[in-house]
Amino acid sequence: MMNPSLNLMDLEELTSNAKQIQEDVLEEILTLNANTEYLHRFLHGSSDKVLFKKNVPVVTYDDVKPYIERVANGEPSDVISGGPITMFLRSTGTSGGKQKVFPVNDKYIEKLGYVIALRSLAMSKHFDSGGEQGKAMEFHCTKPPSETPSGLPRDEVVRVGAAFAFVLVRAIDFLEKHWKELCSNIRSGHVSEWITDLEGRNAVSTILRGPDPILADVIEQECSHKSWEGIITRLWPKAKYIDCIITGQMAQYIPMLEFYSNKLPIVSTTYGSSESTFGMNMDPLCKPQDTSYTCAPNISYFEFLPVDHKGDMASIVDLVDVKLGCYYEPVVTNYFGLHRYLIGDILQVTGFYNNTPQFRFVHRKNVVLSVRSEITTEEDILKALNHVGLVLESSDLMLMGFTCYADISTFPGHYVFYWELKAKDVQDVFELEEKVMVKCCSLLEESFDEVYRKNRSKDECIGPLEIRVVQQGTFDSLMEYFISQGGSIAQYKTPICINSSEALAVLENKVLARFFSEKSPPLDS
Known part of the structure; x- marks a missing residue:
């Protein structure tokens, strides 16, 4: 749900005052973390911002991995963070060939929630309050993977989405293989015996509430067509857009999602990573291939290393000093232990929203x-x-x-x-x-x-x-x-x-x- 305390004026103020907000964010991070073991090596307890840029090196994962592993293995959080580390995020390892583990704390959830609220504000300008007048059906997966019916009334769904385009395509593919069994379950009011997870069975049984042959017939009629073109809009006729990350390597799934959705708008609303949430899409009706993200300057402290830096770290610039059309790699300092960390993404500056730059994701570095x-x-x-x-x-x-x-x-x-x-x-x-x-x-x-x-x-x-x-x-x-x-x-x-x-x-x-x-x-x- 959208944070009721946020409005469009907050968004305008945030993007108009990016320089000062970034200065405040860095000061807050340094005050919090200056006495951690990691930062103390370079700052000796100081929270001076000039000293930070002069002394703290730009690093990759291999540089900070030993510190992260120490905390993960039970040492105090203040090895890397002035606040308690409450969880670790694990990457899949598909980009760089090896998994990475990143520390986060409650600030991560707070910042993520803020970006989600900003995203809803941006969407409200185009899609009836960001789709909040109806229901959003999203496919989320946990480890180990499982697939369950969403349980949402089909005539209330106004947005269909997943974190990544791949997950949504996989969900449609799963439905294509199992729709007959799904219809059988709905028609009989009973869940298939091969679904053995008790909590999952109980949740679905509560939603079914008994046999529903009319709904089963509707789904069967749509799924039994020779072609599945437009299947999303046929099953969820009030759906207004698709919400999933479609930039970078996910762009390969655009033709499939256009086919399955009858060319509903495909909106890549947010750009982020395990290291930091970054920004949101302020122009959701643009073509998926043209998606750019407006940086949220209050989330982390962002610097940018020009792609053609040739080893000169002095060429790093602040968020508000990037140049239109130029290519950069983000350097992130966050609230939970990463300082001047190279993300590994290559971005291009495509414009500005007030005084805040907008970027398009180009590709992963070294891929x-x-x-x-x-x-x-x-x-x-x-x-x-x-x-x-x-x-x-x-x-x-x-x-x-x-x-x-x-x-x-x-x-x-x-x-x-x-x-x-x-x-x-x-x-x-x-x-x-x-x-x-x-x-x-x-x-x-x-x-x-x-x-x-x-x-x-x-x-x-x-x-x-x-x-x-x-x-x-x-x-x-x-x-x-x-x-x-x-x-x-x-x-x-x-x-x-x-x-x-x-x-x-x-x-x-x-x-x-x-x-x-x-x-x-x-x-x-």
Whole structure:
């Protein structure tokens, strides 16, 4: 629910006074944490802001990991934080190849709640008080993963969402596989015996309240269509928009969500990470590909390292000093033990909301493919996939999941993409047409930059791009592998690039067919 004490004037004041608010945030953090073991090494108990920027180094996770582990293993919180650490957040490890653990305290919940309230304010300008006039149906997953009916009356749902686009697509896929059983449960008023979790059974039984054959018939009528195009709006006819993170690597799911939702607006409302919540989307009706986030200056202390810094940490700038169009990596100082911490995201400044900058998420740092001298980023890969979208659409196919890696076991080395495909018509069993898949290989190559095309066509030091089509359900298996390593399904993001031999083995065991580009890309694409 939206915090009733917040209004649009608060939002205007917050974004108009970003510089002073950031100064106040840093002062508060330093006053709280100056005597922690970590900060005392650099500040000797001082909370001076100039000294902070001069003496406290910019760090990565490996630098602070020993301190975090000490607190996690039972040492006092004041090793890193002036306030008590009340919980730890664990990353999935899909981006950097290893899991990270981050300390948080009650301030984290307070700040997160504030951003959610701001988000509701922004949404209220476009969607009837942010959808609060009805119900929001969100798919949340815990570890171990489970799927349960939401229990919301279908004619009251005005917003359908999940933390990440992947989770929502997976929920729809689960419904597609189990809708007949769901209808049977609703028709009989009894939960299937294979659902053994007692609390889950009791919760669903309370919602069912007995047989409901009319609702079961309605759901059956919609789900038994040959095509599931628009299934979200057919099952929840009052839904106004889709709410999930759709930027970065989640952008690959935009075509699927547009297909399933009859092109409802897809709103990526918030940008954040385990290290800090960052900001919110002030223009929710923009195209998903154009999403930018307005920084919330009272959440953490934000600095920005230019991407082209060449090792010069003196080039770091404050939040209000970033330049339009430039690329930066955020450096975060939060309330619970991280000081001048490199997030690992690359952002571009797209504009300003009053005096507060707006950023678009570009890609994760160091998520690249490279065989020789070329550097193909996450953003390059996603743009290339957009170019093959029309080919797949004309063949009535949807790309349900993908990942890739640079295979240097061959000579010359080459890019390998793993694709999981699905027919748009759920009752169709599709056959892979070689000419279609070969064309997709060629289009991907043509979409890459000049350095790649030169290495591929002229110097012949990169081999033909390969697409390996895998069985349906393969990317569920990949997710299960990463979750088995200790991650949470709620945070899971299919890695754009894979470098884990164990994860590659999961994919290789599911390969159905292999296709290669048959011609070198033109140098002048």
